[in-house]
Amino acid sequence: MELSRRGFLKLSGAGIGAAALAQLGFSAPAFAAAEELRISEAAESTTVCPYCSVGCSAIVSVMDGKVVGLEGLPDSPINRARLCSKGQSIYQVANNDRRLTKVRYRAPGATEWEDKTWDEAIPAIARLIKDTRDATFVETENVDGKQVTVSRCEGIAQLGGAALDNEECYLATKFGRALGIVYMEHQARI
Numbered sequence: 001m002e003l004s005r006r007g008f009l010k011l012s013g014a015g016i017g018a019a020a021l022a023q024l025g026f027s028a029p030a031f032a033a034a035e036e037l038r039i040s041e042a043a044e045s046t047t048v049c050p051y052c053s054v055g056c057s058a059i060v061s062v063m064d065g066k067v068v069g070l071e072g073l074p075d076s077p078i079n080r081a082r083l084c085s086k087g088q089s090i091y092q093v094a095n096n097d098r099r100l101t102k103v104r105y106r107a108p109g110a111t112e113w114e115d116k117t118w119d120e121a122i123p124a125i126a127r128l129i130k131d132t133r134d135a136t137f138v139e140t141e142n143v144d145g146k147q148v149t150v151s152r153c154e155g156i157a158q159l160g161g162a163a164l165d166n167e168e169c170y171l172a173t174k175f176g177r178a179l180g181i182v183y184m185e186h187q188a189r190i
């Protein structure tokens with residue numbers, strides 16, 4: 001019988017779970033049926049763990065807007081189906097009553113937060129970026145008595161996150177460099 005790594009891990013997990021459940025009086029078929037029911041109707045997609053710079057990948061099973069299954073991605077050359085304890089908790093990012101789902105805004109000096117729409121937030125963010133860049137852009141600098149072009153935006157810093165994949169990082173970095181941003185950091189290094 002051909003058995004993929006993922007299939008092997010599923011079977012192993014089911015075997016260990018079945019042994020534990022058997023001790024509690026549940027049968028192995030009952031456990032297997034429950035496992036099947038849990039994710040058979042769910043939509044699967046892949047994701048990247050956001051917690052550190054290792055960049056492990058996972059398969060997420062989603063049903064009715066809730067994460068119902070999470071496992072390491074066997075095809076990932078980085079984690080090969082493994083997830084550390086932090087990675088195993090990433091479902092809590094989605095299944096969480098305290099997760100913010102709206103844009104929240106607190107005006108300068110205000111004590112209360114207000115809800116805003118993305119249609120209001122995106123132009124406001126773009127305006128702030130443009131105004132800050134205009135006010136802090138350094139076009140040339142004196143280096144050893146010679147004026148050289150530096151095209152540097154000193155008023156904005158850019159922070160990346162471990163949930164971004166290579167292509168997203170490429171685009172984010174290009175965007176920042178196009179604005180002249182030189183202060184770039186990554187969440188996992190802080």
Ligand code: SF4
Pocket residue numbers: 049050051052053054055056079082083084085086087088
């Ligand atoms: S699963 Fe663990 S090691 Fe992998 S990226 Fe997430 S936090 Fe880092």
